[in-house]
Amino acid sequence: RTPPQVRERERAEQALRHSEEYFRSLIENASDVITVLEEDGTVRYQSPAIERLLGYAPQRLAGTHAFAGAHPDDRQALLQVFQELRQTPGAVRSVTYRNRHAHDGWRVLECTATNLLHAPAVAGIVVNSRDVTERAGAQEALRESEIRFRTVAESLGEGLLITDLDDVILYANPRMEEIYGYRPDELVGRVGLDVLIPPEDVAPFRERMARRAGGVAERYEMRSLRKDGTTGWVEVHGTPFRNAGGEVVGTLGAITDITERRRVDEQLAYDALHDALTGLANRALFLNRLEHALERIRRGRGIPFAVLFLDVDRFKLVNDSLGHGTGDELLREVGARLAQSLRPGDTVSRFGGDEFTVMLEGVGTPVEATQVADRLLQALAVPFSLGGREVFASASIGIALCDSGDVNPEELLRNADAALGRAKTRGKGRHEVFDRQMHAAAMRRLQIETDLRRALLDGELRLEYQPVVRLETGRIVGFEALVRWQHPQHGTILPADFIPVAEETGLIGEVGRWVLDESSRVLAGWHAAAPRDPPLTLAVNVSARQFLQPDLLQQVECSLRRHGVAPECVRLEITESVLIDKADAAIETLRALRGLGVQLHLDDFGTGYSSLAYLERFPIDAVKIDRSFVHGMESEPRRARFVAAIAAFAGSLGVGVVAEGVESPAQPRVLRELGCQYAQGYLFSRPLCADDAERLLARDPAWVYA
Template identity: 45%
Template sequence: MTYKQLDPYKKDILIIDDMADNLRVLSSILSREGYNVRKALNWQMAWTACQTLLPDLILLDIMMPEVDGYEVCQRFKAWELTADIPVIFISALDDVFDKVKAFKFGGVDYITKPFELEEVLVRVKNQLELRSARLEVLTLNAQLEQRVKQRTWELEKALQKLQIEINARQKLQNKLLDMAMHDALTGLPNRILFIRRLEKALNRSKEESNYQFAVLFLDCDRFKVINDSLGHLVGDELLIAISRRLQACLAPEATLARLGGDEFGILLDSLRDIRMAIHVAEYILQQLSKTFKLSRYEVFMNVSIGINWGNKDYDRPEYLLRDADTAMYRAKDLGRARYHVFDPAMHEEVTKALEMENDLRRAIERQEFLVYYQPIISLKTGKISGFEALVRWQHPTNGLISPIDFIPVAEETGLINAINTWVLQSACQQLRIWKSHPATPTNLTINVNLSAKLFLQPNFIEQIDQIIADTQVNPASLELEITESVIMENNNEINIILQQLKARKIKLIMDDFGTGYSSLSYLHIFPFNALKIDKSFVKRMQDNQENMGLVPAMIGIAASMGMTAIAEGVETQEQLEQLKSLKCDFAQGFLFSKPIEQKLVLDFIISAPQW
């Protein structure tokens, strides 16, 4: 089988990604730069494309069905004709383990999604230049061998030329090695070289008992805001300025590396104790707090720093960097523009969170969730007016898990959308069943909490319509509880969605009112039907007998704006009487009932309790 280039002057790039949008965006970017771009959705298409024409470079996604990116790369490296083609992984997986695995399977570079245009172009250009240089070396070697064979009679002259060729090849190889180990934008060591130096330091600490070192992981705070608002060229200029200022903060023997994006790593050598590393971190924070005067702008930029003491018990240098990264994220959680020293307990927390995420994914597949229902009482009639649907997780080994423990992980990982949709579907189905019983009040409602992330789904309204159509529930009986975080961003878009829900006669409740920004302007703009007073304010009524805290004001706000007020967390008869005296409309809490299982709700309704 013969292979030839379609255009000998255009480099051929093969993109392998099962997401058509990714293929389209990358193809468009690279085609504009003059590259010949071909696309493949899976391994079979990629294999056929390589048999037709050998590419100069492969851009490969990791998360693909049937055969993932690691296996695709391994297969190409095993085939003689494609073994030398450079493979750049492009993936949303940003964990150091995934990146190390990518390099282990033969990848030459790793770009994290969402990618930056200039970064992709620079890395593609570098790898193509590296490949061209390698081919040039091979060509030089082949020519050299041919000359030796053909001109043995000019031995002295041939030896002279051979030495020249060897020197040229060594120089080229050194250049290639330098390019492969350094960041193209800042000129700093890259992640590969940094890991190698970490490994050297770790090995030295195992051999020399008095040798100590530390690893610092730095991430720029709000860099994306500057990059997106002022442009990538300004962002690149800022990264260069940051790298220069960081270098000025460090001793010559320290190693500063750009690990990717706006992340930097620092290896501090020959330290006496952890206080020296902390001192460096504090000095860096102080220096970076000063303004950066770029060519056209003045900007401010801080960093969050994770510090990991170089424990010789680590098996791999990647683990040192991983734990410094974990400490950096803790610094961000604590308010950013600060440092945090790694504690082994942090790794345990991250591991537990990962285990929780994996268990949650399986729980969604296996439908391990349950919906409990807590009654909502009308304070005018003293009777049940509705129920709030509350999700619980029936873990196969850990038993019943409260949403407090798993909802934050679900929110962070995006799994909350599937859970939210399932709860809404289940609650609507149950309401339909209960309403078929003669003992059920005709105006019984069901309240469901919705995550802010669910509103960002492009088909959110279609999902609501489908659930209503499937369950045949009356939309007027459905009440959606929304926290202020939903409306803090994308106000116009969210308002359109809320108006669409309102048009369907679905009621909207602002949940946890008083605990967030509590801006009255939101209440004027958005079509809420009710305010839900957080239980913390209800509890304070007893602590503040004279004016009962903010509860009267909240009830007054709701009444003045034509909304109803719902108090949650009512636990005592005294609280109930106080709320009645304030003319609060509805209440829920342990005084009336704890959340009850689905199978017991109908019995509760039939018992017709009265308060």
């Protein structure tokens, strides 16, 4: 019999063998590689998985150094980790390095080593290794992608912001500091709504965030809040930011600072709606507000109002005796006093020249209106201090009341103007309220109509010609034809006195045909008598009512053909009022005229509220800057800037610029430097009859002003 002690030992040895076989089976079938190293790093045992991992047979590696196949660049770091590991019993270290594959370059291994030198059962260092080549490649690609992204993002000329769906900032490029004043590290982790947007704009921005979360990309302008508390404007192109699965996880915002552009746009818009001299509303803005007030009454939501038409008495005397500079200063002071004497909601405008208009909403009776008029007259009765001189001025005021939407702005102004005429005839420095008994003015207009019909039959109309000079050479390149009425009793009558009547009565068609035909005849004669290269041009004014006549194109074509005038030698001058009422019809007529070959000029440019838009929308060849901007501009920087802005804007669209009202020798040089190509005015010549104009052409003067 076997003694019990022997049987016990045999059972223990058998259990040990089973345990060793079990663990060996685990090691040899594990996907990870198991290596047991001696203290000096020599391989004592290598699991079979090494052949799958690196292509080496396990027995081939036994007795070799564990790091023999390591990449040269990684070996030093490996040795340092190994040294630290074997000096500390029980220590565990992890390291990632590259190891040569037996047949195919390098593999990236992730190893975890445990120091079991002190454990009698092992007495070695156990290393667990796995292949992480693909993961390392992906990580490297990700790092390179991040580097490329940052390189591009940090070199952009615009700000770049990445936020999550809660508007927490995940990334900001350096350009953001220039726009908002925050360094990128000051922004990351903060909520954009809290630091970059004025509080009053947060609510609408939340709506944009909701749209972005729904996958909508947008481009928009919004206010910005800088670190120092100031606000500006930015243009944002917001794009939904998606993860690999296509799910929206945030926003990518490309941000451009447009503060200066907005300032310039707002200034241009303001200048287009306001008088350059006084800063008050201009004619166009006043008419616009007047029309809105009438529209509110038509819809039953308006209130009665009064229109005051004010004219500075004896203003011409101030201009002639003290100079235009003093006259301008007086107009500025008059405008300021009027504004100070009115309620904040009232509208006061410089309507043109020395005329001002006022709209008083809620003032519906003669008593109320005359009380305001008295207050204005009292304000203007206080002497003005102009250039060290004490100047007394007064004004006359015409008042028209409105409580019905049946009238239009022009009729209201005409009524107020009629009342103004009565105030002037009754001694000036007073006010009058329009009433239906004012027949005198109407009778006079009727007489003008009668006389004008006779004038067309008797040949009393004539043309005068004012030269247009090319500023670069100082030589005449053309003329503007100006119609005059030589009345047998009243002498010369200017267009302002009879063209409105002609438009109202329908006579404008006959007047316009005569002007076109006569100007074409004279131009043809000049071309025949003294040919020029390039040919002499002639500008003809077309009134608003004439422009809207259906046979205008036929009129122009017939006149040019009858006299053999090339269309490109003719410029038709229109005012923006032509374009306001029926824009669609106007653009068709303009295109037809351009198709004929004539050039189109926009007269009195800068005095209306939409001139800048007209240059882009309508086929205009040149603009004529109104004399109100040219006058005094050499000493008024604001006017010069306005002229420069018009010239620059027109130039960017390929539109020419003609300056009117040139009177001082300094103006041609300034206008040329500001970008104007042509000019006309009394400095060169007053309007001349055809014979005098022909003699002027024969002299071929060249005006040179250094």
